[in-house]
Amino acid sequence: MRTCEPLLFKNRRAGQTVFLEGYRKTGGYRGLQKALQDMTPASVREEVKASGLRGRGGAGFPTGVKWSFFPSDNAGEKYLVCNGDEMEPGTFKDRQLLLADPHHLLEGVIISCYALGIGTAYIFLRDAYRQCAANLERAIAEAEEAGLLGDNILGSGFCCEVHVHRSAGRYICGEETALLNSLEGLRPNPRSKPPFPAVKGLFGKPTALNNIETLANIPHIITGGAAWYKGLALTEQGAGTKLYGLAGHLETPCCVELPLGMPLGELIRDFGGGVWQNRSFKACLPGGASTPYLTAEHMDVALDYEPLEQVGTRLGTGGVVVFDDRTCMVAVTLNLLRFFARESCGWCTPCRDGLPLVCWLLERLERGEGSREDLAMLREQLLHINGRSFCALALGAMGPVDGLLRHFAEELEDHVRLGRCPFQA
Amino acid sequence: MATVLSEKQIAQLKRRVKETPHPREMVLDVLHAIQDANGWVSDEGVELAAIILGLSPLQVEEIATFYDKIYRCPVGRKVIHVCDSICCWSRGGEALMLRLQQLLGIAPGETTADGMFTLLPTCCLGACGEAPAVRIGKTLYGQVALEQLESILDSERTEVAS
Numbered sequence: 001m002r003t004c005e006p007l008l009f010k011n012r013r014a015g016q017t018v019f020l021e022g023y024r025k026t027g028g029y030r031g032l033q034k035a036l037q038d039m040t041p042a043s044v045r046e047e048v049k050a051s052g053l054r055g056r057g058g059a060g061f062p063t064g065v066k067w068s069f070f071p072s073d074n075a076g077e078k079y080l081v082c083n084g085d086e087m088e089p090g091t092f093k094d095r096q097l098l099l100a101d102p103h104h105l106l107e108g109v110i111i112s113c114y115a116l117g118i119g120t121a122y123i124f125l126r127d128a129y130r131q132c133a134a135n136l137e138r139a140i141a142e143a144e145e146a147g148l149l150g151d152n153i154l155g156s157g158f159c160c161e162v163h164v165h166r167s168a169g170r171y172i173c174g175e176e177t178a179l180l181n182s183l184e185g186l187r188p189n190p191r192s193k194p195p196f197p198a199v200k201g202l203f204g205k206p207t208a209l210n211n212i213e214t215l216a217n218i219p220h221i222i223t224g225g226a227a228w229y230k231g232l233a234l235t236e237q238g239a240g241t242k243l244y245g246l247a248g249h250l251e252t253p254c255c256v257e258l259p260l261g262m263p264l265g266e267l268i269r270d271f272g273g274g275v276w277q278n279r280s281f282k283a284c285l286p287g288g289a290s291t292p293y294l295t296a297e298h299m300d301v302a303l304d305y306e307p308l309e310q311v312g313t314r315l316g317t318g319g320v321v322v323f324d325d326r327t328c329m330v331a332v333t334l335n336l337l338r339f340f341a342r343e344s345c346g347w348c349t350p351c352r353d354g355l356p357l358v359c360w361l362l363e364r365l366e367r368g369e370g371s372r373e374d375l376a377m378l379r380e381q382l383l384h385i386n387g388r389s390f391c392a393l394a395l396g397a398m399g400p401v402d403g404l405l406r407h408f409a410e411e412l413e414d415h416v417r418l419g420r421c422p423f424q425a
Numbered sequence: 426m427a428t429v430l431s432e433k434q435i436a437q438l439k440r441r442v443k444e445t446p447h448p449r450e451m452v453l454d455v456l457h458a459i460q461d462a463n464g465w466v467s468d469e470g471v472e473l474a475a476i477i478l479g480l481s482p483l484q485v486e487e488i489a490t491f492y493d494k495i496y497r498c499p500v501g502r503k504v505i506h507v508c509d510s511i512c513c514w515s516r517g518g519e520a521l522m523l524r525l526q527q528l529l530g531i532a533p534g535e536t537t538a539d540g541m542f543t544l545l546p547t548c549c550l551g552a553c554g555e556a557p558a559v560r561i562g563k564t565l566y567g568q569v570a571l572e573q574l575e576s577i578l579d580s581e582r583t584e585v586a587s
Contacts, residue, residue, distance in 0.1 A: 086551060087548065087549055087551070088549065089510035089511045089512055089548070089549040089553065090511060090512055090549075090553050091549075091551075091553070092551050092552060092553045092554055095551045095552075096554075126551065127492075127494040128550050128551045128552075128560070128565070129551060130563060165450075165453075166453065166454075166457070167453065167492070168453055168456070168457070168492030168493075168494045168495050169492050169493045169494035169495075169547075169548075170491060170492055170493065171548060171549075182453075183450060184447065184449060184450055185447075185449035185450045185451065185452035185453070185478075185488065186449070186488075187487045187488060187491055188491065203447055245553060245554060246554070247512040247515075247553040247554055247556060248511070248512055248515045248516070248556075249515055249516075253512075253553070253554045253555070253556065254554055255554055285511070289510070289511060319553065321511055321512055321515070321553070323515065327515070332511065332515075335509075335510070335511050335514045336511055338509075339510055339511070339548055339549070342548065343548060345491075
């Protein structure tokens with residue numbers, strides 16, 4: 001069984017949360033100390049860029065490159081916003097991290113603020129993560145007490161404050177500009193880009209936005225160095241470790257930290273306990289609800305950004321949701337589309353009206369009332385919705401539809417030909 | 426307005442808002458405070474939030490009605506959120522919802538006659554590794570088996586009574 005020395009989960013113990021004392025015992029805050037005492041903000045940014053770290057929130061944009069667009073050296077008010085909305089079904093990794101070890105994120109936030117010349121950070125958490133919010137608030141208080149946060153951190157002259165913001169439950173808040181509106185107390189519709197948040201973000205000021213897992217990696221890049229971090233991945237182009245969520249029809253659903261680039265089959269067999277009830281693997285979402293499916297032919301595919309793009313899907317958040325051979329993929333896709341249709345903010349027509357239309361078509365097909373014209377109309381929606389909506393929610397929603405049409409066209413045809421769902425007695 | 430929050434609570438919130446550089450960012454904190462005290466956010470609660478924040482009631486209303494964990498209708502003492510997203514669906518979430526309807530004698534969206542429980546479907550609870558999951562009040566229950574539901578409801582009832 002392939003494993004790795006855990007970085008983000010090194011202090012994870014069942015049912016326990018590690019706070020300051022435990023975190024420091026295993027090297028916690030050494031990265032912050034090194035950054036503040038031995039490195040300039042620019043050299044921290046360079047190290048992160050050289051590490052090859054890519055955003056773990058779903059989009060996978062290189063973190064160092066994203067930071068290079070940020071006006072780090074300009075004077076004036078700037079913000080760091082940590083995106084902890086994590087409301088995409090199949091994605092629960094950030095919750096696991098905050099339940100186990102909240103200082104991990106906090107150290108990453110403080111180092112990132114130092115690197116980007118930022119004095120104020122907000123950690124945005126979804127409503128369901130109340131315990132995570134409590135853990136973070138305790139960690140912030142401990143860090144302030146220990147001189148690791150607040151004024152003149154570790155005697156360096158650097159000052160930084162961190163606030164926790166609790167949301168109230170809407171998936172769209174994970175979209176970075178909708179999140180900014182939400183934080184400002186506005187209706188969380190996405191904002192038009194440009195200007196990008198790095199130019200005009202929270203309260204109209206330059207704002208860096210990164211995911212929880214992304215920021216929690218920063219202390220390790222600083223302590224271990226970019227070359228070491230990059231070498232942790234199993235693929236040549238990959239970098240670091242990844243928190244993979246395993247859910248659906250598995251014997252042992254879980255969240256595990258493994259080298260980036262784990263082959264799908266090994267992940268399912270060795271860590272998910274295999275497909276449940278001795279059934280066979282049929283398909284999976286490789287990276288949360290918005291990613292096109294993988295099938296049994298993809299067992300050797302490395303779960304990393306490029307290899308998954310080559311087979312027409314995405315790593316997304318790394319939340320792998322498995323479906324067994326008795327599962328109707330039309331029903332799966334319908335469930336996913338109902339989620340996205342319900343969570344659309346309603347701002348633009350392709351999303352507000354297009355996603356309910358896709359649901360309506362899938363419902364007809366699943367009930368056995370669908371026609372070949374319905375199948376054609378379903379296919380057409382990929383053209384009408386993809387790339388035509390204001391933000392990426394609709395594009396993500398159509399990911400499973402794209403996968404259904406590419407990999408399960410025969411199953412769709414069977415629903416029409418038989419006039420019923422072939423998986424229902 | 427003092428029926429929504431006490432004068433002391435209102436004064437505390439007003440002070441916090443005054444100390445915040447961008448007062449509007451506190452709109453959810455104020456709505457959460459009103460909901461924690463009343464169980465839901467009434468029209469009067471929206472008006473009070475607007476006064477505390479220095480906004481119009483409409484500006485507060487467009488926030489209060491956007492989020493699904495802010496309740497703009499009366500709810501029971503405990504709201505039961507049943508996750509209907511893909512991970513819970515794949516591991517029996519639909520059966521949990523049906524069983525809860527039977528046990529409570531209500532449909533989704535309704536409140537039991539004794540005012541104890543409101544039953545709602547919800548998007549992902551972030552407990553995909555523990556599917557199927559249900560949240561009752563502030564408590565998350567993971568890997569819920571159908572047979573457990575009755576005793577879970579009993580213990581929730583007992584907690585309210587004690």
